[in-house]
Amino acid sequence: MKRWYLIPILFLLFTLPLLGKGTREIEPLPSREPLDVGNRFVIAVQQSQDPIYLDPVGATDTTSLLVLDGLFEGLFSLDPTTAEPILALAKEASVSDDGLVWTFLLDKEARFSNGDPIDAEALIESWLWLLDRSKHGEGNTYLVSMMGCIEGVEAYMNGTGSRSSIGITSRNPSHIQISLQTAAPYLPAMLGTTSFAAIHESLRNGGVPPEPTEMVCSGPYRIETITEKEILLSKHAWYRDYESVPSDYIQFRFMDQVSIFESYLNREIDWSLAYIPRELLRAPQDLRITPEYSTGFYYFSSDTDTYMDERVRRALDILIPWDEIRTASGQVFPTSHLIPNHDKPFVA
Structure with a gap:
């Protein structure tokens, strides 16, 4: 009987220190009003044989990028009206007089959809992950080519430089500095694309991809449900600017052309990605x-x-x-x- 009790005791002695390593204090979920099922923005998408590709680095088609735009966010986002870059995870951004050094101060309230903080390390590792995937022939290589303006990127990509030689540094969790070898006025717009968003380590670890509804996101929404006919995004409580997000839900509905037209006439959709001929419009101003x-x-x-x-x-x-x-x-x-x-x- 003594041996029976000895094994669990020794097991606990060895495992308790391991369990305590790397833990962090779990913050309580922010208190929010329940989401309003009626407060949803409905987007009609014409059915296609191409699947939705939920890879923020690898997606290239318009529909996938539109879905991902609600799920992931970087230092900048793109204004929905003007498409100009606006501050997102970056609370402040400044550039040196010669245009070669950009400095960003991050929003300390930024969180992933699971509550993990979005800090400088998370963003920098996301960008390095983009570079590494490109080296292996994956992801949006044309965007990586635009990163050639950053010191050390070209050397790293051709194998003559190391990660530490790349001109992206951080003094603390809320600070990022990017050093360029040539001025790049387009940098904010580039950093506003989904490929340069903060990607949670669970998506960067090379393991089995999580189910879409379990995917940890950095943007205002997460995937609530996904089927062949629709994708429903729901606003998550950890989002840093929660109150400014107007729609509690975004619904992507995949339909044929006739169904889209009927839904438009019945006022069941807010936006159609499919073209509706001018002569069939309820009002001319509906076409943008x-x-x-x-x-x-x-x-x-x-x-x-x-x-x-x-x-x-x-x-x-x-x-x-x-x-x-x-x-x-x-x-x-x-x-x-x-x-x-x-x-x-x-x-x-």
Whole structure:
């Protein structure tokens, strides 16, 4: 009998110190009013064979990025009206006179959706994770190329530098300094994209990805439910600027074109990502068009004998009335510059 009791006692003696290591005081969940089920913003999305990709670094399609935009947040976010960068996790931002040193002070109230603090280490490790994934051929490599303005990034990416040589440092949990080798006025806009958001370590540890509803987020929302027909996001209590988030829920509904039109007529949706023809609108002001740079493609399969002949493809390129096709769409306009100008967006 003595041996029976000895094993649990020894086990406790060895495990108690381990259990105490690395623990932190658990803060109580902030007291909030219950979420209002009726306070939801409904977005209609046309059904597609492409799945929603809930990877803040790897997603590239519009719908996935729109969902992720509510789930993840970085030093900046993008104003929903002007698309200009505005302060988010950064409470203050300043830049040196020569434009080479950016300094950020973080909001000390910032928390992930599970209550963990969002500090300088969480952000810096998220950016380094982006670099590491790109080195292995994963993620948005074009965004990583924009990080080449940061000291030490190019050397790290080509294997001639170390992590410690990258010009991203922190003096304390609320401070981040980024040193550039060339001035980059676009830095705030870049840091406002989802790829540069704060990513919780549970998503960076290389383990099995959590279920979507268990995913720890840094933005104002978390995933409440997800099915083939809809994704429902709910506002989480830990969000630093909780009271300024207008909608308690954001609902993405995946529907065919006819269902979207019927839902629009019945006032069941607030925003349609699918185009509704002008002649079918309840009111002209319901259609909001914002110019953006885009490139479209018409392509022909060269697997068949006819199109395998380069001369045939060149002939088609000459014969197709491109200007008529562009005009018929009603949504394509010639422009004189890469980025739309809100004062003079188009050149006739």
